[in-house]
Amino acid sequence: MLATPHNPFFVPSSPHATRVLLLGWDAAxxxxxxxxxxxxxxxxxxxxVERGSSGNLATLYPIISPILWNSIATGKRADKHGILGFxxxxxxxxxxxxxxxxxRRAKALWNLLGQAxxxxxxxxxxxxxxxxxxxxxxxxxxxxxxxxxxxxxxAPLDRCxxxxxxxxxxxxSFRVLPKDITPRQILPFLAGVVPSDREDPRLGMMANxxxxxxxxxxxxxxxxxQDDWNLLAVYYDTIDHACHGFMEYHPPAMAHVSAEDAALxxxxxxxxxxxxxxxxxxxxxxxxxxxxxxxxxxxxxHSDGLRPPVGRxxxxxxxxxxxxxxxxxxxxxxGILVAAxxxxxxxxxxxGATLLDLAPTILSLLGIPVPGDMxxxxxxxxxxxxxxxxQEKVASYEAPHPLDGMHRDLLAEESDxxxxxxxxxxxxxxxxxxxxxxxxxxxxxxxxxxxxxNLSQVYLHSNRPALAERLLRGMLAERDEPAVRTHLTSCLLxxxxxxxxxxxxxxxxxxxxxxxxxHLLMGRAKLxxxxxxxxxxxxxxxxxxxxxxxxxSLALGQTxxxxxxxxxxxxAFRRALERDNHSAQAHDxxxxxxxxxxxxxxxxxxxxxxxxxxxxRAQTHANLGIALARTGxxxxxxxxxxxxxxxxxxxxxxHRCLARLYHGPKRDRExxxxxxxxxxxxxxxxxxxxxxxxxx
Numbered sequence: 001m002l003a004t005p006h007n008p009f010f011v012p013s014s015p016h017a018t019r020v021l022l023l024g025w026d027a028a029x030x031x032x033x034x035x036x037x038x039x040x041x042x043x044x045x046x047x048x049v050e051r052g053s054s055g056n057l058a059t060l061y062p063i064i065s066p067i068l069w070n071s072i073a074t075g076k077r078a079d080k081h082g083i084l085g086f087x088x089x090x091x092x093x094x095x096x097x098x099x100x101x102x103x104r105r106a107k108a109l110w111n112l113l114g115q116a117x118x119x120x121x122x123x124x125x126x127x128x129x130x131x132x133x134x135x136x137x138x139x140x141x142x143x144x145x146x147x148x149x150x151x152x153x154x155a156p157l158d159r160c161x162x163x164x165x166x167x168x169x170x171x172x173s174f175r176v177l178p179k180d181i182t183p184r185q186i187l188p189f190l191a192g193v194v195p196s197d198r199e200d201p202r203l204g205m206m207a208n209x210x211x212x213x214x215x216x217x218x219x220x221x222x223x224x225x226q227d228d229w230n231l232l233a234v235y236y237d238t239i240d241h242a243c244h245g246f247m248e249y250h251p252p253a254m255a256h257v258s259a260e261d262a263a264l265x266x267x268x269x270x271x272x273x274x275x276x277x278x279x280x281x282x283x284x285x286x287x288x289x290x291x292x293x294x295x296x297x298x299x300x301x302h303s304d305g306l307r308p309p310v311g312r313x314x315x316x317x318x319x320x321x322x323x324x325x326x327x328x329x330x331x332x333x334x335g336i337l338v339a340a341x342x343x344x345x346x347x348x349x350x351x352g353a354t355l356l357d358l359a360p361t362i363l364s365l366l367g368i369p370v371p372g373d374m375x376x377x378x379x380x381x382x383x384x385x386x387x388x389x390x391q392e393k394v395a396s397y398e399a400p401h402p403l404d405g406m407h408r409d410l411l412a413e414e415s416d417x418x419x420x421x422x423x424x425x426x427x428x429x430x431x432x433x434x435x436x437x438x439x440x441x442x443x444x445x446x447x448x449x450x451x452x453x454n455l456s457q458v459y460l461h462s463n464r465p466a467l468a469e470r471l472l473r474g475m476l477a478e479r480d481e482p483a484v485r486t487h488l489t490s491c492l493l494x495x496x497x498x499x500x501x502x503x504x505x506x507x508x509x510x511x512x513x514x515x516x517x518x519h520l521l522m523g524r525a526k527l528x529x530x531x532x533x534x535x536x537x538x539x540x541x542x543x544x545x546x547x548x549x550x551x552x553s554l555a556l557g558q559t560x561x562x563x564x565x566x567x568x569x570x571x572a573f574r575r576a577l578e579r580d581n582h583s584a585q586a587h588d589x590x591x592x593x594x595x596x597x598x599x600x601x602x603x604x605x606x607x608x609x610x611x612x613x614x615x616x617r618a619q620t621h622a623n624l625g626i627a628l629a630r631t632g633x634x635x636x637x638x639x640x641x642x643x644x645x646x647x648x649x650x651x652x653x654x655h656r657c658l659a660r661l662y663h664g665p666k667r668d669r670e671x672x673x674x675x676x677x678x679x680x681x682x683x684x685x686x687x688x689x690x691x692x693x694x695x696x
Contacts, residue, residue: 015367016343016383017292021224021283022109022233022362024072024125025276026065027240028336029300030056032273041270042277044284045338048293052340053382055350056613059299061461062454063331066099068298068355069126069235073108075359075374078458081106083127084451087443095440096447099127101140102407107397109231109359110134115401116368118230121223124216125235130160134405136229138163139171144215146177146208174218181207181214189271193264202265205245209272213238217279224286230366232287236279242272243301244327250303269303292341292365298355300332306580334582334613344382352615353379369394375462449475456487465494482508482515489521498528516542516549527559535559553579557589561596569593584614588623595627603627618648625657634665652682 037046048054060071060078070083078084082105087096104127110120114135121137122128129140142161146154154177162171186206187194195203213236220234246268248254253262284293302308308329337350343365356376363370364378364387373396380387400408452471459468472488475481485504492501502525508518523538539556542549553576560569573590576583591606607624614620625640638661644654655678663672 015365016385017341017365018230019287019291020231020362020365021287021291021293022231022358023280023283023293023295024069024233024235025239025295025297025336026069026235026237027243027299027301027331028273028276028295028297029303029332030334030336031300031303031332032269033336036270036273041274044277044281045295048280048284048295048338048340051346052293052338052344053346053348053350054336054338055353057296057335057337057350058352058354058614058616059331059333059335060355060458062457063299063328063333064454065237065240065298066126067454067458070104070108071375072296072298072355072358073110073125073233074104074106075356075363075370075376076106077356077375077462079455080373080375084454084458085447087447088451089444089447090440093441093444096443101128101130101132103127107404107406109233109362110136110138111404111406112363112368112397113231113366114405115397115403116366117403118366118368119228120231120233121226121229123219123223123232123234124237125233129158130407131163132405132407133163135403137167137223139174139219141235143171143219144175144212146175146211170222171219174215174222176211176214176218178204178207178211181210185210189268189275190264191267191271195264202245206268209238209241209245213275213279217282221282221286224283231362234283236276239272239276239297240301242269243303244330247301247303247307247330254307290342292343293339294358294362295336295338296355296358297335299335302330302332306332332582339379339382343384345384348382349612350379350382351612354616371396371398373398449479456491460487460491460494463494465491469495482518486517486521489525493521493524493528496528498525501525502529516552520549520552520555523559524555527555527562530562532559532563536563554583554585554589557586557593561589561592564596566593566597570597582613584610584617584620587613588617588620591623591627595623595630600627600630604631604633616647618644618651618654621647622651622654622657625654629657629661634661637661638666650682650685652679652686655679655682 033042033045036042037049040046060068064085066083066086067078070081071077074081083099083103086099088099088103089095090097108125110122111132111134113120117135119136120134122134123139124141124144126141128138129142131138131140140161142158157168157172157175159165159168162168183198183203186203189206189210216234216236216238220232223229223232246265249257249262249265250269251262251266253266280295284291287293308326335355337353339350354376356374357379358376360370360374360376360378361380361382364380364383370378371394378387397404400406452475456468456471456475459465459471469488469491472484472491476484476488485508489501489505492498492504502522505518505521505525508515509522519538519542523535523542526532526535526538536559539552539559542552543556553572557569557572557576560566560572570590570593573586573593576586577590580586587606587610591603591610594600594606595603604624604627607620607627610617610620611624621640621644625637625644628634628637628640638658641654641658641661644651645658648654655675659672659675659679662668662675666672
């Protein structure tokens, strides 16, 4: 019986898997992994890829780990799950604290499995502290952290970090301290090169990273060997921390890196990836071949010419953020996803997956109906057996349930304020948060500002710009900052209000100050206003900043397309691809430029490449359909337009193209009339929306 308002209990349907091993490798990136696998340096992951499915996994915005990993666990965006950054104001408003499991408003996978009668084991998941009393085991994200007390001693493990409580002493024994990591254990990550300075702080950083990773692996292997879990979810942040600390040395080393440092620390990033492959091999051996395995990252990490121009990404006290000192500037939009096991197809390429799809996919694997209030969808194309067509729909599982283990009416009070403060200072040192010196009230205000800022990004990047606008206008009234103006301008452009957008961004263009991002936005606004000459006037002088403004080449390409300057458009999109060959928008724009020059086969290739990188963009499939139709591949063109209709059912253009293809080459007048009628419906809906939209 499934859950209803009157019956909160339900029995899962026939599962595709009885055990799922979910491994989070923060910041793992195919750009590093693929060459390592080709060289035979990651054989365990290579075997999973060969016997399963793999592909890109699109991140969410803002690309901030606590937000992303809670979206992975809940299948919901941050406005639903409530985790909106690293910190939050305290309930009394007199300070700030780290986000915690009590901050999360939506049920995570382990809560849902508990009320379905299944068991979970969770290790180090972001914001899992204090441990929830779920059906199963929790080692929270405070378990592997080693923090010092004012007297210099190591703070004891918080008892709230472990569930059930009887595992506390065992958990203590799993913890590895940085002082336990010997120089000999660090040497393999330095390719065996002995550093001349044994006191180099970068060696201490390596010891900290490896100690934490070892603690996580100790708990994970202990739990993997048990047979009482349906889900084992383990989060490793080692790759992310190693990349933030050492990616500037990764070959080819960045320009500011000395030859000595490049030789010594250049192998670190690859070494950490190879280390994860070894850890994976042990976990797979313990979990057994019947376990379905999912490995993912929340985002990628720039490792080539897209790295910020300066390697230093921390700040001195009082120093303002620059792009090179913002840790998020290193994050890449595409993460990784690998799935393997008896329930997963072999040799399947994963297209169009996002972080939001993981929770629904795991529920489907374990036979639990996916609730309608999740923002993602199950990746059922990966399954060997399809989901039952008659599977009952469930609106939501968020109502309180006696077996969900959720914290309710519980405040996450810090048992040790010194260690809590130290944890926040570590985040500040990495550049993720600010630690105002003016006292608790300023810290609370800074945390509140950051939460509103991040929420505005959630709204903007989930096609809810009106909600983002409301937040940003309120923030602009409080504090007139360039970043707020630029994002408010992006909101107005997303709502097709270019005149207002130009008005908002104009103050940043006054005087002699160089503001490339503001020039870019003004150019985009003029493009929307169909003032092509003005758009080029704002955009073309920015060519000198093209390497610092990845979006500039795209904006120039689109402007040139509007002006029918096709060779110039082609050149602009190719420049964008020289900088980032994984840019779906650049491949798509290049395809349009090539098609308009009559190079249809080349256009088909570029649009297909764009669709493989960003499968859920309807315009890309429509562009692909046009190019395929021009090459005479009518059936494939119809498939492309149908995909566009599936992704954007209220857009008239794909229906128009389908009506023409069915009326002409296919000679199917009935289908042609159906799509013509849908085209008219979509046009009427579009006109109604335009009439209801506010004017500039």
